[in-house]
Amino acid sequence: MSERFGEQVVAVARGFIGTPYRHQGSLKGVGCDCLGLVRGVWRELYGVEPETPAPYAPDWAERTGEERLLDAAMRHCGPALPLAALRPGDLLVFRWRDGVAAKHAGIAAPDDRFIHAYEQAAVIESPLIACWRRRIAGVFRFPEHC
Template sequence: MTEAEQRAAVVAEARSWIGTPYHNCADIKGVGVDCGMLLIRCFVDTGLCAPFDPRPYPPDWHLHRGDERYLGFVFDRCAETQEGAPGDVIVFRYGRCYSHGGIVTNAAPLRFVHAYWPCKQVVEEDLSRSLKLSHPDRAAKLFSYWKSVPK
């Protein structure tokens, strides 16, 4: 597959999860998923990453710990980028560290799919319309699987 086809496959996979209820540590389409497991499912199920499982983790780990556990599995597979493209990963600071993320579906305006607790499900939204996530305290960062070290 070309990079464009891979990116399209990741976006299609992310969108196929829309409406799945939010559930910590879950990864079953239509039944439950959290933001971290959504990222994993999108890249593993499209064949871009080897299967791995960071569970178990408590739902509030980011409120009590400063270690970048969430970014750890992103850093291992992606490289930070300044401009997001479809299929890239966007992450947000919550609590003491980066602990929320989604899949970019559109670059301008920046749209992404994420399992979002306040919505209680997987949604696709425009970053500029999300008052909570677009706030400077969230310090969004973008990462690309296609800019990472050779697989």
């Protein structure tokens, strides 16, 4: 991904800041969850989503243990990159703790920050501090052309 395309991804994601948190939502200004943020950004970048996710409960990862989020990221963005390769505009997938499926996503922003939909809040930009960094399960790069 070129630096310019990464800047475009960040600009689109920042356009969602302030959107209320809504489980399974993906609409800017209306409501979205973390996956919905990624889906909404994808739609703005490419015109259509690569797939429509099946309905999911808030505790889907704890109940099934399936790596649905990581698997989808690999299907559409390619293999995970090393954390050292992280650049603004990259997709971040987080795992809350060892032994459970990854279930949170965000988009890397400049200055060690990331944009994500935070439950009980909204889409926000947060510092990518140590407690977030250690939970990163995968770094993925949006394809420049889709």
